[in-house]
Amino acid sequence: MTGIELRGVEKAYGGNKPVIENLDVQIEEGSFTILLGPSGCGKSTILRMIAGLEKETAGEIFINGIDMRGVSPGAREIAMVFQNYALYPTMTVKENIEFGLKNIKVPKPEREARVGEVIEMVGLTEYMNRKPQHLSGGQRQRVALARAIVKKPKVFLMDEPLSNLDAKLRAQIRTDLIELHRNLGATFVYVTHDQVEAMSMGTDIVLLESGRIRQQGAPESIYSAPKNLFSAQFIGSPPMNIIKAENLEHGGASLPPGTVSLGFRPEKVIVSGEGRAPERGQISFRGELVAREILGDHAIYKFKTAFGCIHTKTMSGSTVEYGKWSVRVDAKYLYYFDEKGDVIK
Amino acid sequence: MRSQSGVFWRTFGKACRLAVNLLIFAVFFVPFYWMFLTAVKNLGQTLRLPPAFWVSAPHWENFGKVFDAIPFFSMLKNNLVMTFGIMICQFFTVIPAAYAFARFKFAGGRFLFGLTLATMMIPAQLVFLPLFLMFSKMGLVNSYASLILPWATSSFAIFMLRQTFKQVPQELIEAAKLDNASEWKIIFKLMLPIAKPTIVTLGLITFILNWNDYFWPFVLTTNNAVRTLPVGITSLNIVDGGVKYHILMAGNVLLVAPALAVFLFAHKQIIKAFTYMGGK
Ligand SMILES: Nc1ncnc2c1ncn2[C@@H]1O[C@H](COP(=O)(O)OP(=O)(O)OP(=O)(O)O)[C@@H](O)[C@H]1O
Numbered sequence: 001m002t003g004i005e006l007r008g009v010e011k012a013y014g015g016n017k018p019v020i021e022n023l024d025v026q027i028e029e030g031s032f033t034i035l036l037g038p039s040g041c042g043k044s045t046i047l048r049m050i051a052g053l054e055k056e057t058a059g060e061i062f063i064n065g066i067d068m069r070g071v072s073p074g075a076r077e078i079a080m081v082f083q084n085y086a087l088y089p090t091m092t093v094k095e096n097i098e099f100g101l102k103n104i105k106v107p108k109p110e111r112e113a114r115v116g117e118v119i120e121m122v123g124l125t126e127y128m129n130r131k132p133q134h135l136s137g138g139q140r141q142r143v144a145l146a147r148a149i150v151k152k153p154k155v156f157l158m159d160e161p162l163s164n165l166d167a168k169l170r171a172q173i174r175t176d177l178i179e180l181h182r183n184l185g186a187t188f189v190y191v192t193h194d195q196v197e198a199m200s201m202g203t204d205i206v207l208l209e210s211g212r213i214r215q216q217g218a219p220e221s222i223y224s225a226p227k228n229l230f231s232a233q234f235i236g237s238p239p240m241n242i243i244k245a246e247n248l249e250h251g252g253a254s255l256p257p258g259t260v261s262l263g264f265r266p267e268k269v270i271v272s273g274e275g276r277a278p279e280r281g282q283i284s285f286r287g288e289l290v291a292r293e294i295l296g297d298h299a300i301y302k303f304k305t306a307f308g309c310i311h312t313k314t315m316s317g318s319t320v321e322y323g324k325w326s327v328r329v330d331a332k333y334l335y336y337f338d339e340k341g342d343v344i345k
Numbered sequence: 346m347r348s349q350s351g352v353f354w355r356t357f358g359k360a361c362r363l364a365v366n367l368l369i370f371a372v373f374f375v376p377f378y379w380m381f382l383t384a385v386k387n388l389g390q391t392l393r394l395p396p397a398f399w400v401s402a403p404h405w406e407n408f409g410k411v412f413d414a415i416p417f418f419s420m421l422k423n424n425l426v427m428t429f430g431i432m433i434c435q436f437f438t439v440i441p442a443a444y445a446f447a448r449f450k451f452a453g454g455r456f457l458f459g460l461t462l463a464t465m466m467i468p469a470q471l472v473f474l475p476l477f478l479m480f481s482k483m484g485l486v487n488s489y490a491s492l493i494l495p496w497a498t499s500s501f502a503i504f505m506l507r508q509t510f511k512q513v514p515q516e517l518i519e520a521a522k523l524d525n526a527s528e529w530k531i532i533f534k535l536m537l538p539i540a541k542p543t544i545v546t547l548g549l550i551t552f553i554l555n556w557n558d559y560f561w562p563f564v565l566t567t568n569n570a571v572r573t574l575p576v577g578i579t580s581l582n583i584v585d586g587g588v589k590y591h592i593l594m595a596g597n598v599l600l601v602a603p604a605l606a607v608f609l610f611a612h613k614q615i616i617k618a619f620t621y622m623g624g625k
């Protein structure tokens with residue numbers, strides 16, 4: 001069943017040209033859906049329209065089958081976690097968390113119980129009576145989460161909630177969020193421009209570019225079957241290697257008709273001694289290793305070739321020395337793109 | 346060598362800071378001291394040259410003479426009624442105006458705000474005559490209304506408070522909306538507590554400004570029944586001929602004492618008002 005549905009939604013700010021046009025999105029109930037895309041593509045705008053903080057200029061939004069037109073943000077049974085936490089500075093941690101319950105007049109005993117339970121869940125019991133400015137970034141983040149959880153919403157909306165945290169804390173809260181999602185069974189809609197966050201947490205990714213959906217699907221399918229160049233290059237780190245087809249054809253390779261460029265993932269590249277002839281069904285490039293990053297369990301190399309730079313990623317194994325090498329990739333790992341950038345099957 | 350010169354510069358720096366602090370202290374403190382000192386001198390001592398910086402036998406009776414010369418307590422009452430009347434009126438006019446200017450988009454909003462700011466630039470000397478005529482036509486001269494109504498709002502306070510409200514991040518208000526808070530709840534539970542240091546500071550400025558105001562009460566009143574302390578104190582100047590600085594200063598001590606007390610109690614809040622946004 002669909003949790004959230006956008007039908008033909010359009011949004012224009014002021015008299016400007018619309019940033020989102022005729023957008024259809026379906027978000028499964030209980031899914032952890034990521035709105036992923038580069039800065040300025042309209043992710044926050046979409047989230048804010050779902051929350052009712054921004055009014056769509058055309059189209060309809062449904063939450064659990066109910067048309068949200070004219071429904072105020074407070075009445076949508078949603079909770080939102082903001083990038084800068086948006087904690088009420090004059091209230092204590094406890095007051096911050098119970099504010100929403102007080103406003104809908106939850107009776108005191110029930111309120112106390114719910115607030116206590118949630119504070120304990122996020123591990124802030126001893127900070128209950130502190131003001132937000134006396135908490136660390138991670139603690140503030142947890143207050144923001146607690147404030148959302150306590151309302152028992154059907155939908156959690158999060159707008160880059162981890163971007164103000166350091167890398168370690170980010171990784172930790174990422175797993176916390178996955179756990180939380182599994183425990184609550186609510187629908188999560190999570191906005192980010194970081195594909196690592198998207199891949200690690202999402203059950204469903206909506207990849208956006210300037211207000212349009214470029215691909216939607218499970219992380220694995222977006223990774224293994226990108227529909228277009230944009231998707232291929234946005235997902236994966238380092239991104240997919242892209243090579244112009246015309247250069248290759250001079251080298252005598254035969255490609256599907258209409259191919260303008262082709263790509264392969266850095267993980268699929270094999271590095272071997274220079275001059276070694278390619279085996280059947282492989283293409284090979286001669287190149288020079290110009291940079292390498294050894295990252296413990298894996299390493300990333302950058303080769304300069306006649307066809308442009310090629311990144312490769314190898315799991316463990318021996319370190320490749322600087323010098324001239326031959327990099328090869330199996331044809332079955334190649335993706336072909338036409339002049340519109342769409343993948344050729 | 347290096348560490349020695351380091352010690353020298355550090356000591357020098359400290360000495361400089363101390364000197365500057367002392368200077369600032371002197372600039373603020375000496376006038377108060379001088380006022381208090383003069384208030385307990387006798388006439389001869391006030392006129393002596395060079396002046397004495399200390400009196401061994403203070404003349405406390407000067408304060409008594411103030412009470413004899415003017416209806417001190419009724420004027421004090423008038424002062425209180427005027428000052429608090431103005432503060433209460435401003436509370437009810439400034440906060441809604443500032444909130445509306447900060448948060449709502451409405452037709453003519455920008456123009457009205459510009460107009461509000463423009464009134465800050467009109468000198469009092471320009472409006473006192475028309476204002477006086479207006480009040481006298483309405484028969485309000487010599488009443489509390491004439492003391493309070495001209496200051497029932499303050500464009501300066503509206504401006505300051507609007508800025509404070511504007512600084513509250515939009516996200517905060519949106520979070521409150523998602524928390525089912527009504528506009529009133531947002532005002533009373535969120536915006537006003539955040540703006541509290543500013544409001545307290547503005548209240549204090551209003552208090553001190555109006556408590557010590559001389560010009561307007563002097564223009565708009567003609568009899569002692571509604572005249573305020575600053576007007577009364579000034580009249581001490583000419584008590585049975587000759588300038589009596591000691592009595593005048595005794596009156597001034599009595600006048601500024603409440604303002605000083607209020608300031609001492611509230612100075613923490615004032616400091617907070619100017620540091621709140623930095624320390625979020
Ligand atoms: N209040 C506004 N008024 C006018 N234009 C806006 C407003 N908010 C957003 N926009 C425009 O709409 C577009 C999408 O903005 P949005 O904030 O949704 O992007 P985003 O994908 O969330 O980007 P980021 O990752 O940087 O947060 C941008 O081009 C932006 O300039």
Ligand SMILES: [Mg+2]
Pocket residue numbers: 043044045159
């Ligand atoms: Mg955004």
